[in-house]
Amino acid sequence: MARPQLPTAQALAPYLRRIDEARWYSNFGPLLTAFEARLAARFAPGTEIVTCANATQGLALCLQALSLPPGSLCAIPAYTFVATAHAVAAAGLTPWLLDVDPQNWTLQPHAVRAALAGAPGPVSAVIVVAPFGLMPDLAPWLALRAETGIAVVVDAAAAFDALNAAPLPAVVSLHATKALGIGEGGFLATEDADLARRVRELTSFGFRGARESQMPATNAKLSEYAAAVGLAALDAWPHDRLRWLRAARGLRAAMTHLPQVVFQEGWGLSWATSVCCVRLPDGAADAVARDLAAAGVETRAWWGRGCHTHPAFAGCPRGDLTQTDRLGSAVLGLPFRVDLDHAQTGRIAAALAQSVG
Incomplete structure (x- = not known):
């Protein structure tokens, strides 16, 4: 289905030698500092980067750093990976599951505005998800934040390639399965220096330049070894x-x-990502998956039928999820990897043609 490819031992060797020489293995060492600086260089000047153990932690700590009312509602698309909802719950908020646009699979500002009047409780935040790496237009979300005072955070887990500006705080995954992966990891990109500082403190026991914990926090730092993988991955990224x-x-x-x-x-044309999800006719995903399996082609419903179908979030408040239910029955993940060859591509296409043609 997928064959992740991280930097080779040969590519890592120069960075590992630097770790050996410095004998600095964690706690914001020189490699991590360099890795964050290179990530920041992908954005406009003034953008802050805060690395973390994974993107789920990044989202949760970003929400926590915003000091939102405990238990308040955080609107998220029902059509997303469950990590989005887990991050909301970890931050002490309540996931409020809303429907998505059928064309681009994203939560829309106008849908949030319409839902606010009938919200089942106080709403303090929204998480906008970039589905499988497709970045939404952030300008309308900036307008929503300005109009309502509701915090807006972007779950850009798969959008390393497409995310090039952070007017809203955005969290990217560096999991091994992503287009640029380091094994486990993630980072927050934000133009809000104070928010970046607070998230940094939350990743390091609440320390603020001294060994006195200023707030309840956690340990979510990246090590020098993870930064070594990240630097080698960035070296190879253009290719x-x-x-x-x-x-x-x-x-x-x-x-x-x-x-x-x-x-x-724009998939594969204007932005790169590590998964291939296609939309089939409504209700066809399960049958096509069975047909492809019979032909020896594996598939994956990466987001299943939506967060609301998972027992962990079945009791969360929700809006009408008609489009989410339609997408769940129509979207299918096809085999995809960086070294997919012509023969494999032909085999996938032939199996699909046999099923839907």
Whole structure:
């Protein structure tokens, strides 16, 4: 289904030697500082980067740093990976599951505005999700924040390539399965220096330049070893990005004769990501998955039928989820990896053509 590819031992060796020489292994060492600086260079000047153990922690700590009322509602799309909802719960808030736009699979500001009047409690935040790496337009969300005072955070877990500005705090995953991965890890990008400082403190026991804990916090730092992988991954990123795009365009080209198979807007053309999710006719995903399995082609419903179908979040307040239910029955993850070759692409396309053609 997927074969993640992290930097090789040879690519890591120069960075590991630097760790050996410095004998600094964690706690914001020189490699981590360099890694964060290189990440920051991808954004506009003044953007702060705070690395963390994983993106779920990053989201939870960002919400916690915003000092939102405990138990208040945080609106999230029902169509997202469960990590989004877990982060909300970990921050002491209540996930409020709302429906998404059927075309781009994202929560929309106008939908949040419409839902606010009938909200089942005080609403303090919204998490906007970039589905599988497709970044939404953030300008309307900035307007919503300005109008309502509701905090807005972006779950950009899979959007390393597409995220190039952080007017709203955004959290990116560096999990091994992502286009740029380090094994486990994540980072917050934000133009709010005070927020960055608070999240940094929350990743390090609430320490603020001294060994006195200023607030209840956790330990969510990245080690020098994780930073070594990150630096080597960034070294290879320009080449690897082209490989991801080449693999995606090959898959798109192989399916030009299948109008029933719809790719996300811009997927493999203007942005790179590590998964391929296509929309099929409503209700067809399960049958197509069975057909492809019979042909020896694995598939994955990466987000299942939505957060509301998981026992952990079945009791959360929700709006009408008609579009989420439709997407859950229609979206299917196809095999995809950076080194997907012509034969594998042809096999996937042939199996799909046999099922939906």
